[in-house]
Amino acid sequence: MSLIKSISGIRGTIGGKPGDGLSPIDVVKFTTAFATFLKNRTGKRLTLVVGRDARMSGDMVDRLVVGTLLGMGVDVIETGLSTTPTTEMAVINKHADGGIIITASHNPKHWNALKLLNERGEFIDAAEGAEVLRLAESDELKYADVDDLGTLREDYTTIDQHIEKVLKLKLVDREEIRHAGFRVAVDAVNSTGGLAIPRLLRALGVQDVVELNCNPTGNFAHNPEPIPENLTDISRVVRENKCDLGIVVDPDVDRLALVCENGEMFGEEYTLVSVADYVLQNTPGNTVSNLSSSRALRDVTHRYAGCEYNAAAVGEVNVTTLMRQTGAVIGGEGNGGVIYPELHYGRDALVGVALFLTLLAKKGLEMSELRKTYPEYVISKNRIELNEGMDVDGLLKRLAEKYSADPTCKVTTIDGVKIDFEDGWVHLRKSNTEPIIRIYSEANTEVRASELALQVKLEV
8 A cells, every 4th residue: 555645636545544545534634634725825715626537446536525625615616537637727717716636647547646736727836735734634624514515516518628728729720630631549548538539639620530448447458657668559559550640648638648650659758849849830939848858858949049948847836837937838748748838837638639730730741750850869767666764865965966076967956866968867856656766867879878877876
């Protein structure tokens, strides 16, 4: 059993004793703490949006969350099966005071989580998250009297509302997409992407959609993280059906991975790179990604005069904060997370699909040819399992001190330790969602990226 309390939410395995996993008692406790936090901040009666992905524990957790909020005197807008970006958009569109998304993102089916949103439909920040965690362990939690219980309103149209907003974006060209006559395969890992992505594609003018794992049962057909080793079936389907591309989303549909017409991976890092290229062609401006994302976004950004790239600490809230500070027109995370402020400040696979298909249609290239137009980098992803008592902070501090003394290196410590070498980089950070240290490295070749990772890993 595992329960991870982070600044943006609570993630854990289903079952076990309270405090050891995401038990019903833990769901109630942290939902109550979040509602208390918002009440203390606003001093008014609250309206919150609740949505969930399709994982098997979702209905149980959803009922607990909604019932707890009603017991807190909070009015609830229940959206049912949804996506993370759809729930974020619903908070904005419904003028709500916040929201809770019930999803453990790319984690396996025995995990679930409460992701906490503010009134802008964005994840709460570090200070706010710390206060929620403090309240959860305090004696300051109090429920409403019978006359002040919350009300429940159901709205199961929010995915359609989200799609309509995407279609109205100036840089989304439905006619160009329709004219291209794409055949597209979709793998939604049997979660809510199966409700959203095929519907979006047909609204964009794609008539030929091959659906794989699009039944939202929550019984994931494969490991739900959209990385190459988990995507062999969609690669085969793309080749066998002579599709122009394949689209893969994670269970809550905030990450977008793409498959070329030949069945090869486009590269999850290049989802953001390609979409940013299209956005910058039409609306030049700044870009932002996190420290663990590819240098390719920096290189593409610098193709356009006056456009600057900046790197944020890992975490969507950190990326969106820096995007606002720098006036970025596009940003996101290299795991396939596209953030397009013209729509909202959240990773959104739906807007990523619409912008990418517009780019592909306008370019008139096959996916594999489009991929060749971008700088070639390879990221190697490794990890170190954390042992009890390991001094992670001390370990990272020693690495930073060593490489800071090397004049050929640049060391960044806003989030773990990132070491920039002349021909690549290595980034070490403690995961917010798993008991591990993540070690990401990048270079022009897989061999060199692995060498850099091993060089640093041997010193840990």
